[in-house]
Amino acid sequence: HSTVFITSPELLEIKSSRTLANLKSTISDCSEYLIIAGCLRPMTTLCDKDMLVNDLLIYHVIKRVHSPFESFRQGLKMLGVLEKIQLHPDAFSSILCHKPERLSARVLGDLFTIHCLSDVNKVKGVDFWMGYLQDVEGGESAATLEDILVFATGSSSVPPIGFEPDPSVKFLRIKYPVGNRQLNSLELPITKTYEQFKNKMDFAISNGLRLELE
Known part of the structure; x- marks a missing residue:
């Protein structure tokens, strides 16, 4: 120790x-x-x-x-x-005594500041992102809310003093989601449909965390 x-x-x-x-x-x-x-x-x-x-x-x-x-x-x-x-x-x-706040779609939605290339992409990106959080909370995804937070920040719960820097979501023209733990950020792909977005999120998060365990 x-x-x-x-x-x-x-x-x-x-x-x-x-x-x-x-x-x-x-x-x-x-x-x-x-x-x-x-x-x-x-x-x-x-x-x-x-x-x-x-x-x-x-x-x-x-x-x-x-x-x-x-x-x-x-x-x-x-x-x-x-x-x-x-x-x-x-x-x-x-x-x-501090007890970590129970994660929910609302908590993660409020935690991450959203950045985007354009207003058009931002509207669709926000809808897909919030829809994905709702699906994860409802158990309709291969990932959990804790998995998303770990993927982006390395932590499975929100620290008492918060994160530094503040967590953020960026929508970019990339193939798969990327978690940058040094910046507490998620870089997410811009997709045409929600199903494409959800599949890419599940694949990247589940495989990324599985490789870490190995």
Whole structure:
């Protein structure tokens, strides 16, 4: 799990050390950081770095946040809120704990800003796009609403702070849909009929996600 929490350049350098000499040199360069973290220790083998990395993760994830957390806890206690939370945890969970919004055709329709080459194509494109979302929500497609979001953004739910940049749909003269996760965008083909549009969407999304799993 260390790769999930590594954020500091010093920790990354220690983690990536390939020889004992390199490890000792890195530790010497960042000794002040290690002293502050309370993790400075002698290294006798390259394997010692794993224990050091674990100690640093504990420092970053637990020890560093303990003081602010305790201060926050004392503030809640003074106001009488902490006691209420402890007595009625279920009542406060919806306020204090984020739950991803349930995806629907309306949610995705509002989430994606639509861009198009012309007003004529935009009208047809919007109709096809919204019709497809309705079909997906109704189970009349090979894809799911979560699949569409993953295809475009890499995420299966909307983050609490939203996406950056905002998700968008672009209608272009291309053969098949393309998901650009760096831009949170969908590039969709301009087709003559809805059936063509739906088939291309199902094919691109289902096959794209299947290839990722393989």
